[in-house]
Amino acid sequence: VISLDDDGAAGGAADRRGGGGTAGGEESRRALERQIAAAARQRQTLRAGHILPAAAFADEANESEEKCLRGGHDALKAVAAHDSVGGGEVYxxxxxxxxxxxxxxxxxxQLKAxxxxxxxxxxxxxxALPSLGSLLEGTVKAGFDVGGAYLGFCSERAIVVNLAPLLRRxxxxxxxxxxxxxxxxxxxxLLSEGGAHDSAWRQTYDELIQAAIVAGVGPAPGAFAGVGRRA
Structure with missing residues (x-):
C-alpha cells in the first residue's frame, strides 16, 4: 500500500517546487516525455483497445497485495450510469x-462530484504533460466497487479508479x-509497464507529480500534507 508517510518518500517530488528550473529537473522532464512517447508508440502495436502488452502481466500472480495490474476488470461490468451520478459509463x-x-x-x-x-x-x-493527456484519453474509467478497498488498477484495456472507498470517507x-x-x-x-512499486515506478510517479506542480496546474506542495493512499 502506498501512502504519503512520515519518511516523505512519496511526497519527495511534491515538495520540490523549484526542480523544473534546474538542469536535472529539465532532464527528468525530457526522460518522462520520452517514456510517454515510447508508450504511445507501443500502443500502436497492441491489439485494438489494449493499453498494455501481455508481458506486463506475466508476473501478475506475484504482485503485492495492492495488485495494481490485473488481467481483467475482475467482476466489474460496464454500466450506462444515470444522470444523477454523472451519466456516461462506470465500471x-x-x-x-x-x-x-x-x-x-x-x-x-457525492459520487457525481x-x-x-x-x-x-x-x-x-x-x-502539465499534453502528450500524457493524449495517452490517457479514453483510457481512464470511473469504477464503483463497494467490496474493494483498492483505489485503482490497470487492466489490459483501461485504468480503473475505484470511487467507492472515497465515497465512504x-x-x-x-x-x-x-x-x-x-x-x-x-x-x-502504465508508463513503467509493471505492477511493482520499485525504483523505476517510484521515479515515474514522482516525476508526474512534480510536472503538475512545476506547471502550476497541480496543488501547492502543502496540499499533500496528511493525504495518503489508503487501501
Whole structure:
C-alpha cells in the first residue's frame, strides 16, 4: 500500500517546487516525455483497445497485495450510469450496477462530484504533460466497487479508479488531491509497464507529480500534507 508517510518518500517530488528550473529537473522532464512517447508508440502495436502488452502481466500472480495490474476488470461490468451520478459509463460491481443505472444509488450527488474531481485530475495531468493527456484519453474509467478497498488498477484495456472507498470517507477538501495522486500512481504503472512499486515506478510517479506542480496546474506542495493512499 502506498501512502504519503512520515519518511516523505512519496511526497519527495511534491515538495520540490523549484526542480523544473534546474538542469536535472529539465532532464527528468525530457526522460518522462520520452517514456510517454515510447508508450504511445507501443500502443500502436497492441491489439485494438489494449493499453498494455501481455508481458506486463506475466508476473501478475506475484504482485503485492495492492495488485495494481490485473488481467481483467475482475467482476466489474460496464454500466450506462444515470444522470444523477454523472451519466456516461462506470465500471461497477454487480450488486451496485442496477442502482447506478436507475439513479437509486445512495449519495448519488457525492459520487457525481467524485467523478467530476476525477475528470479534473485527468485535465491537471494533461495540462502539465499534453502528450500524457493524449495517452490517457479514453483510457481512464470511473469504477464503483463497494467490496474493494483498492483505489485503482490497470487492466489490459483501461485504468480503473475505484470511487467507492472515497465515497465512504468523503472529504471535499482532500479528495481532489487524493484522486490526482491515485491517477498519477496508476499512470506510472502504465508508463513503467509493471505492477511493482520499485525504483523505476517510484521515479515515474514522482516525476508526474512534480510536472503538475512545476506547471502550476497541480496543488501547492502543502496540499499533500496528511493525504495518503489508503487501501
Amino acid at each position: 461497477s460491481d454487480v450488486a451496485s450496477a442496477a442502482h447506478l443505472a436507475a439513479g437509486t444509488l445512495p449519495k448519488a450527488a 467524485l467523478r467530476a474531481h476525477l475528470e479534473q485530475a485527468k485535465r491537471t495531468l494533461a495540462a 468523503w472529504n471535499e477538501a482532500g479528495t481532489p488531491v487524493e484522486l490526482l495522486l491515485t491517477l498519477a500512481h496508476e499512470a506510472a504503472h
